[in-house]
Every structure is written in structure tokens, then in C-alpha cells.
Amino acid sequence: MKFISSFIIISIVIFSLFFSLIFVSSKIFLHYDMEGLWITYRPFFIIQILVLFLAGIAIALIWIYGGKKLSYIENEDWPGLASYMETRILDKGRLSGKNLKLFLNSHFLSGDFETVKSSIPVIRNKNPDFFNKNRANLGYVYILTKEYRQAADFFEDSCNTVKENPLLRFFYGYSLYASNQKEAAVKNLFPLLESYNPLFKLLSAYGIKRIMDLSFIFLGEEKKNIETSLEKIKKELKPGLTMKKSPVKACFLKEQKEVYCPAIKPWYEKSLLWLKEE
Numbered sequence: 001m002k003f004i005s006s007f008i009i010i011s012i013v014i015f016s017l018f019f020s021l022i023f024v025s026s027k028i029f030l031h032y033d034m035e036g037l038w039i040t041y042r043p044f045f046i047i048q049i050l051v052l053f054l055a056g057i058a059i060a061l062i063w064i065y066g067g068k069k070l071s072y073i074e075n076e077d078w079p080g081l082a083s084y085m086e087t088r089i090l091d092k093g094r095l096s097g098k099n100l101k102l103f104l105n106s107h108f109l110s111g112d113f114e115t116v117k118s119s120i121p122v123i124r125n126k127n128p129d130f131f132n133k134n135r136a137n138l139g140y141v142y143i144l145t146k147e148y149r150q151a152a153d154f155f156e157d158s159c160n161t162v163k164e165n166p167l168l169r170f171f172y173g174y175s176l177y178a179s180n181q182k183e184a185a186v187k188n189l190f191p192l193l194e195s196y197n198p199l200f201k202l203l204s205a206y207g208i209k210r211i212m213d214l215s216f217i218f219l220g221e222e223k224k225n226i227e228t229s230l231e232k233i234k235k236e237l238k239p240g241l242t243m244k245k246s247p248v249k250a251c252f253l254k255e256q257k258e259v260y261c262p263a264i265k266p267w268y269e270k271s272l273l274w275l276k277e278e
Contacts, residue, residue, distance in 0.1 A: 068084055069081065069084070069085075069102065072084060072106075078106050078109040078110040079106075079110040079112075081102065081106040082103070082106035082107045082109075082110050082112060082115070085099060085102050085103040085106055085107075086103065086107075086115065086119075088103075089103050089119070089123070090119055090122055090123075093126055093127075095123070095126065095127050095130045097133075097134070100123075100134055100137065100138075101137070101258075101259055103116075103119075104116060104137060104138075104140075104141075104259045105259060108141075108144065108259075113141055113144065113145050116138075116141045117141055117142075119138075120138050120141075123138070132161060132162050135154075135155075135158045135161075135162065135168060136158075136167050136168060136171060136258065136260050137258060137259040137260055139151060139154045139155055139158065139171060139260075140259055140260035140263060142154055142175075143171070143174070143175065143178070143260075143263050144263075146178075148175050148178040148179035149175075149179045151171070151175035151178070151179075152172065152175035152176050152179055152181070154175075155168055155171045155172035155175055156172055158171075158172070159172050166192055166195045166196075166197045166200035166201075167197075167200065169188065169189075169191070169192055169195075169200070170189070170192060170200045170203055170204060170207075170264075171260075171263075172188055173185045173186075173188040173189035173192070173204065173207060174207065174263070174267075176188060177189075177207060177210075177211060182211045182214075182215050182217055183217045183218075185207070185211060186208050186211055186212075186217070186218070186226070189204040189207050189208050190204070190208065190226075190229075192204035193205060193208075193229055193230075193233055197251060198237060198240070198247040198248045198251055199248050199251035199252055199255065199268070200251075201233060201237065202233070202237055202248055202268075202271050202272075202275065203264060203267050203268065203271055205229075205230050205233040205234070205271070206267060206270060206271035206274050206275075207267065208226065208230060209230055209274060212226065212227070212230075234274075234275060237275060238275055238276070241272070241275065241276070248272075252268055
């Protein structure tokens with residue numbers, strides 16, 4: 001209850017300061033009929049009162065709209081939060097990126113993967129545009145439960161629906177690889193070597209390299225062409241690692257905010273090691 005207690009104390013302090021300023025300022029200027037003093041300090045008092053008033057309103061709104069969520073998070077009541085977010089999203093249709101992340105994370109933490117799977121067609125029907133924007137986070141449930149063939153089907157449909165999305169294309173290739181469809185995985189990851197996104201360019205190159213090391217699917221000239229492409233990517237991306245703002249690392253930082261990040265993190269870390277190899 002530390003967070004809620006702190007929240008209440010801060011609210012009391014802000015509202016106390018607000019009303020104290022009104023009381024003190026009115027007493028001063030009623031007792032001393034000092035027009036010059038009022039003209040000089042009036043803007044200061046007005047700004048102080050306005051700032052405190054707005055802060056108080058902001059805190060009240062946060063409590064009204066987020067009090068229940070904060071209470072569940074404070075108590076680490078993930079099943080309670082999952083049920084609350086399920087009602088907001090599936091029953092009331094309160095679809096937003098933040099709500100979806102809370103919905104997914106709370107269900108994952110409470111081990112309820114089936115509700116997430118059953119929510120996918122519901123969200124798709126309610127708001128197709130929202131669904132398309134959040135396909136990666138929703139499809140991650142199949143990777144988390146190691147249902148890689150279902151994941152491959154989901155992300156294949158995603159790639160056909162949402163064109164030229166490197167994230168969805170990568171997850172399709174990743175799912176094919178994890179479901180032991182290695183040749184198909186390479187063929188789907190290979191186009192990402194030309195991607196505008198340096199992160200998925202690197203992850204795809206590492207994925208192809210990993211498949212090539214573990215299997216003998218490609219031989220002869222075909223194998224040489226793939227290896228040449230991988231070396232080209234390595235030479236292209238390696239200098240960026242020493243930059244203050246590494247393009248690859250900058251892209252990964254953006255992905256860290258997403259629910260699906262644990263799926264790509266191991267490959268990201270290993271791909272950096274591969275990139276540093278001589």
C-alpha cells in the first residue's frame with residue numbers, strides 16, 4: 001500500500017497548499033490596504049494558486065481513472081488486474097495501446113493464456129485497424145506458449161494483411177524456424193536483409209546464420225550467395241556499434257516497451273556477439 005499511501009499524502013499536501021495560499025493572500029491584502037504590493041505580487045499568487053489547482057485536478061483525474069489499476073498493481077494482484085482489464089477491453093471496448101499492454105501482461109503473469117487467445121478474434125472484429133497495429137503483441141501469446149505452428153499461421157496472415165512490416169515478417173520467419181520449417185524460415189527472413197530497419201536486418205541475418213550452421217539445407221552456389229549476403233550485412237552494421245547513438249541499439253530501445261520484447265531479446269543479444277566477431 002506504499003504507492004497508494006504516498007498518492008493520498010501528496011494529494012492532501014497539494015490541496016492544503018492551494019487553500020492555504022488563498023487564505024493567506026486574502027488575509028494579507030485585506031489587512032493591509034497596499035495597492036502597490038498587490039499589483040507587484042498579484043501575478044505570483046495567481047500563478048501559484050493556478051499551478052496548485054491544476055496539479056490537484058490532475059491528481060484527482062489520475063485517481064478517478066486509474067485508481068483501480070494502481071491498486072491491483074500495488075498489491076501484485078495479477079488475476080484481479082486481468083479480470084478488470086478484460087472487462088474494459090472486451091466488454092466495454094476501451095481499446096488503447098496502454099490498456100492492451102496491461103491486459104496482456106496481467107494475463108501472462110497470472111498464467112491465463114487461453115483468455116488472450118480467445119480475445120484475438122473479438123478484438124479483430126471490434127476494431128480491425130487497432131488489431132492490425134497490435135498484431136505483434138497479440139500474436140506473441142503463441143510464441144510464449146510454444147505453439148509455433150499456430151504462431152506461423154498467425155504471422156503469415158499478418159504479413160499478407162499488413163504489407164512491408166519488418167516486425168511481422170521477422171516473427172513469421174522466427175515462427176517457421178521454431179516449428180522446424182528451416183528452409184521456409186530462410187526464404188522469409190532473407191528479404192529482411194534489405195529492410196530499412198537495422199534491428200530486424202541484423203536479427204534476420206543472425207537467424208539465417210544460425211539455420212545455416214545447424215543444417216545443410218543450402219549447398220553449393222546457393223549457400224555461397226547467402227554467406228556473401230550475411231558478410232555484407234555484417235560489414236554494413238558493425239561500424240554502427242561504436243557510435244554514441246547506434247542505429248541498431250536505438251531501434252531495440254523502442255522495442256523494449258512492447259509486450260513481445262522477451263521473444264526478440266535473446267536473438268538480439270546473440271546477434272550483437274555475432275556482429276562483433278572477426
